[in-house]
Amino acid sequence: xxxxYRIFLLTFFTSLIVLISIGSIFMMMPDNNDKRxxxxxxxxxxxxxxxxxxxxLLIGRDRSENNALFFTLMRFDAQHAVLSLAGIPTxxxxxVGLQNDTLNRYFQRGGAIDAVRAVKQALRVSVDRYALLDExxxxxxxxxxxxxxxxxxxxxxxxxxxxxxxxxxLDGKRFKDIVLFDTEYQLDLEMAKKLIExxxxxxxxxxADTLFTKITGSMETNISFxxxxxxxxxLRHWIQNYxxxxxxxxxxxxxxxxxxxxxxxxxxxxxxxxxxxLAGTESE
Numbered sequence: 001x002x003x004x005y006r007i008f009l010l011t012f013f014t015s016l017i018v019l020i021s022i023g024s025i026f027m028m029m030p031d032n033n034d035k036r037x038x039x040x041x042x043x044x045x046x047x048x049x050x051x052x053x054x055x056x057l058l059i060g061r062d063r064s065e066n067n068a069l070f071f072t073l074m075r076f077d078a079q080h081a082v083l084s085l086a087g088i089p090t091x092x093x094x095x096v097g098l099q100n101d102t103l104n105r106y107f108q109r110g111g112a113i114d115a116v117r118a119v120k121q122a123l124r125v126s127v128d129r130y131a132l133l134d135e136x137x138x139x140x141x142x143x144x145x146x147x148x149x150x151x152x153x154x155x156x157x158x159x160x161x162x163x164x165x166x167x168x169x170l171d172g173k174r175f176k177d178i179v180l181f182d183t184e185y186q187l188d189l190e191m192a193k194k195l196i197e198x199x200x201x202x203x204x205x206x207x208a209d210t211l212f213t214k215i216t217g218s219m220e221t222n223i224s225f226x227x228x229x230x231x232x233x234x235l236r237h238w239i240q241n242y243x244x245x246x247x248x249x250x251x252x253x254x255x256x257x258x259x260x261x262x263x264x265x266x267x268x269x270x271x272x273x274x275x276x277x278l279a280g281t282e283s284e
Contacts, residue, residue, distance in 0.1 A: 046233045046234065046236070046237040048078050048079040048080070048081065048234065048237065049078065049079065050078075050079055052076075052078030052079075052230070052231050052233075052234035053075070053076060053077055053078050053079065054075070054076045054078075054128050054129065054227065054231065055073060055074065055075040055076070055125070055126055055127050055128050055129070056073075056074045056075075056127075056128065056129045056130065056131055056223065057071060057072075057073055057074075057112070057115065057116050057119055057127050057129070057130045057131070058070075058071070058072040058073075058074055058130075058131050058133065059071055059107065059112055059115060059130060059131070059132050059133070060133055060134075061132050061133065061134050062134075063134055066108055067104065067108065068090050068103070068104045068107045068108075068115070069090070069180075070087065070090065071087070071088040071089075071090060071092075071103060071115065071119070072085060072086065072087050072088070073085075073086045073088060073119060073123070073125075073127065075275060076231075076234075076235075076238075077275075078231070078234035078237070078238070081237060081238045081241065081242040081245060082238075082242070082245045082246070082247055083238070083244070083245070083246045083247070084246070084247045084248070084249060084274075084275070085246065085247075085248050085249070086248075086249040086250075086251065086271065087250065087251075088103060088119065088122075088251065089103075089251075089253075089261040090102065090103055090104040091103070091104060091255070091259055091260055091261045092122065092253075092260075092261045092263055093256070093260040093261060093262055093263070094106065094118045094119075094121060094122040095121070096117060096118055096121050102260055102261075103115060103118055103119070103122075106118040112130040112132055112220070112222075113130075115130070116130050122263060122268070123268055123271060123272065124268070124272060125271075125272060125275055129221065129222050129223045129227065130221060130222060131219050131220070131221040131223060132219055132220040132221065133218075133219050134219075135176055135180065136218060137218040137219045138172070138175060138176040138179060138180075139172035139173055139175070139176050140172065140214055140215070140217075140218035141172075141215060141218065142170065142171065142172040142175035142176070143171060143172035144211050144214050144215060147169045147170055147171050147172075147175075148169070148170045148175050149167070149168070149169050149170075150167070150168065150170055150178075151166070151167040151168075152164070152165045152166060152167075152168065152178065153165060156177070156178060156181045158181070160177070161177045161178075161181055163177060163178060163181075201239070201244075212225075212228070247274075249271055249274060251263055251264070251267045251268070251271065252264040252266070252267035253267060
């Protein structure tokens with residue numbers, strides 16, 4: 001029986017935490033153009049522009065085995081005030097030049113740079129930045145947000161994890177244990193969408209500078225402070241006026257006999273049309 005396409009809980013939980021963190025930072029950081037008593041000026045007067053769009057490839061990394069646990073392409077569309085998440089299977093077959101290999105193998109040989117190059121080739125879209133996350137990143141991210149509220153659907157128990165089902169507040173360690181739990185359990189995509197839209201609010205963080213330092217310090221990334229600083233108006237606009245609107249995309253495809261995931265060309269075309277429609281252009 002061919003291997004099923006699975007998008008692990010880790011993919012969307014990590015995307016959720018990164019997005020909550022970024023959104024909260026921008027909401028709490030002061031803007032140089034703000035005037036006392038007019039905190040809504042930026043949100044009301046901001047004019048969306050394509051320069052504020054940003055795409056980031058999130059890569060979950062197992063340091064002990066130099067292995068990728070997940071790939072998620074996160075795209076912020078400032079012009080249409082929407083954020084999209086697309087999970088890409090680690091075993092996706094991609095041809096780059098004369099090479100034909102899995103996305104994970106590109107990562108293993110050339111790190112995040114080669115993984116970004118492979119994703120751009122496979123999907124024919126822009127990828128501006130990358131972020132590598134490991135176990136410590138997950139713990140730091142969750143603890144920085146004072147925990148994550150989540151309804152665990154079933155008991156998760158093994159030699160090192162003992163988490164019972166039910167709605168609960170997860171600290172960093174328990175959050176990490178859940179997302180790395182060896183199970184077929186998948187997070188419902190609509191649930192991930194609702195969590196993002198509900199949790200990215202300006203009330204989450206009191207010390208934006210400290211949080212920013214913790215988040216960027218816990219991961220390997222080429223996202224710069226200027227990337228964040230220059231998009232504060234766009235993110236405020238998205239959060240305040242569009243309630244952190246988020247869309248989710250799932251690629252269709254099938255696994256070959258040698259366990260390579262073959263992306264459906266129709267699915268890739270549909271993704272590109274979705275992205276370019278959101279961006280108001282046919283190419284980037």
